[in-house]
Amino acid sequence: MTTTALGLPTSGIDLFSDEVLADPYPYYRQLRDMGPLVELPQYGVVALARFAQVADALTDWETFSSADGVGLNDILNQAFQGTIIASDPPYHDQLRAVLAERLAPRSLRALRSEIAARADRHAEDLVARGSFDAVTDLARAVPVAIVLDLLGFPAEGRDQLLKWAEGFGNVNGPANERMRGSLPVVEELFGWLTTTCTRERMVPGGFATTIHEAAQRGDIPQEAVVPLMSSYALPAMDTTISAIASAVHLFAENPDQWDAVRADHTLIPGAFNEVLRMESPVQAFTRVTHRPYSAEGVSIPENVRVVVLYGAANRDERRYLDPDRFDVRRENVDHVAFGLGTHSCPGQGLTRLEAHAVLEALARRVDRWELVGEPRRRLTNITRSLDSLPVVVH
Amino acid sequence: MPVIRADRTKCEGYGNCVIAAPELVDVDHEGVVVVLQEQIPESALGRAENAVRSCPVSALRVDG
Numbered sequence: 394m395t396t397t398a399l400g401l402p403t404s405g406i407d408l409f410s411d412e413v414l415a416d417p418y419p420y421y422r423q424l425r426d427m428g429p430l431v432e433l434p435q436y437g438v439v440a441l442a443r444f445a446q447v448a449d450a451l452t453d454w455e456t457f458s459s460a461d462g463v464g465l466n467d468i469l470n471q472a473f474q475g476t477i478i479a480s481d482p483p484y485h486d487q488l489r490a491v492l493a494e495r496l497a498p499r500s501l502r503a504l505r506s507e508i509a510a511r512a513d514r515h516a517e518d519l520v521a522r523g524s525f526d527a528v529t530d531l532a533r534a535v536p537v538a539i540v541l542d543l544l545g546f547p548a549e550g551r552d553q554l555l556k557w558a559e560g561f562g563n564v565n566g567p568a569n570e571r572m573r574g575s576l577p578v579v580e581e582l583f584g585w586l587t588t589t590c591t592r593e594r595m596v597p598g599g600f601a602t603t604i605h606e607a608a609q610r611g612d613i614p615q616e617a618v619v620p621l622m623s624s625y626a627l628p629a630m631d632t633t634i635s636a637i638a639s640a641v642h643l644f645a646e647n648p649d650q651w652d653a654v655r656a657d658h659t660l661i662p663g664a665f666n667e668v669l670r671m672e673s674p675v676q677a678f679t680r681v682t683h684r685p686y687s688a689e690g691v692s693i694p695e696n697v698r699v700v701v702l703y704g705a706a707n708r709d710e711r712r713y714l715d716p717d718r719f720d721v722r723r724e725n726v727d728h729v730a731f732g733l734g735t736h737s738c739p740g741q742g743l744t745r746l747e748a749h750a751v752l753e754a755l756a757r758r759v760d761r762w763e764l765v766g767e768p769r770r771r772l773t774n775i776t777r778s779l780d781s782l783p784v785v786v787h
Numbered sequence: 788m789p790v791i792r793a794d795r796t797k798c799e800g801y802g803n804c805v806i807a808a809p810e811l812v813d814v815d816h817e818g819v820v821v822v823l824q825e826q827i828p829e830s831a832l833g834r835a836e837n838a839v840r841s842c843p844v845s846a847l848r849v850d851g
Binding site: 726737742 | 802806843
């Protein structure tokens with residue numbers, strides 16, 4: 394352990410290497426044990442791996458600003474300046490207000506029965522087949538259909554959206570090969586949003602129309618329209634898909650937990666929270682300090698980029714007893730998989746609606762999950778994703 | 788004794804609070820938070836703080 398100019402413990406753990414991305418949890422534990430603030434010289438950032446520091450960073454935007462970008466590379470951070478995720482209040486609040494009402498769970502209640510019906514039909518089909526891939530046939534199918542309709546994107550180009558969404562897990566990472574390989578995807582997406590997703594071609598009544606209307610009224614600047622569309626479209630895909638696939642994976646590996654959920658469907662919300670805690674779809678974003686911050690006798694000055702490790706915080710033994718145990722009855726509503734504070738995921742109501750409906754439909758029909766063949770993980774810089782999860786249902 | 792307070796104008800009906808502290812808050816038929824019990828006993832303080840923290844729109848707070 395050596396120290397640098399910051400006077401912090403340092404670590405050579407490469408969070409974005411294949412090895413660590415495949416199973417980050419032992420490395421997260423090492424980082425947590427080293428202290429509340431650990432420098433990663435390879436990336437020029439300070440890691441926040443403990444729950445307490447992650448919670449501080451997310452709830453104190455004045456100290457931990459998003460306005461200098463939340464990715465790990467300068468290219469992306471510059472390209473995404475002024476987007477909702479890379480803004481601080483008050484501008485951030487102006488952007489967030491555009492879709493807040495439409496995404497409020499209160500407003501989504503009207504969709505509940507339709508989403509439940511869709512999930513149910515889908516589950517029925519899959520269970521009848523008996524064997525399927527929980528990623529390609531289940532996780533990717535349900536959210537995509539729902540979200541695309543809600544967003545109101547034109548049919549032309551929709552099939553690309555998933556591919557573009559997957560690219561975002563990489564472009565937010567450090568400037569490594571994975572990131573560079575996904576950059577073209579960002580250009581394609583923005584091209585599509587700009588040229589195809591114009592006001593007249595959006596399905597009326599969709600979220601994208603709401604965004605266009607807000608700009609027309611002058612609530613947000615015109616330049617904010619395309620970034621805002623992308624900000625809401627992309628996280629709606631990859632992350633939800635990840636969570637649903639992880640749910641099947643965890644339940645297949647913990648049949649006693651699936652039995653508990655089958656016996657009592659009121660456990661479903663807590664169970665989904667537990668899936669998110671254990672396998673947080675977003676594993677890292679960054680912030681830049683605008684004021685000094687200290688914890689347990691160590692400190693960092695302003696102008697330091699920190700990496701907020703959601704997946705590490707969610708398995709912090711300082712917060713969760715026996716954190717690596719998947720326990721649907723655990724008190725876990727405080728997990729940070731949706732973030733916290735001002736940037737906390739505005740789509741979490743919709744995500745829960747979809748995921749609860751899928752789990753409900755499956756809990757009615759599946760006694761037992763059997764994993765067949767190897768689950769295949771997709772290694773991306775900041776998201777936790779499965780590419781394939783072949784199962785047989787009993 | 789600490790009390791829990793809810794800003795009903797901010798509430799968007801996420802319901803995270805109900806999962807966190809069902810004895811203290813609920814969400815009504817219109818999807819807006821309702822405080823069932825203002826006074827927070829010692830035993831519920833942790834849950835109350837979880838409820839506050841888990842609200843995406845910061846509609847809850849604990850006073851005192």
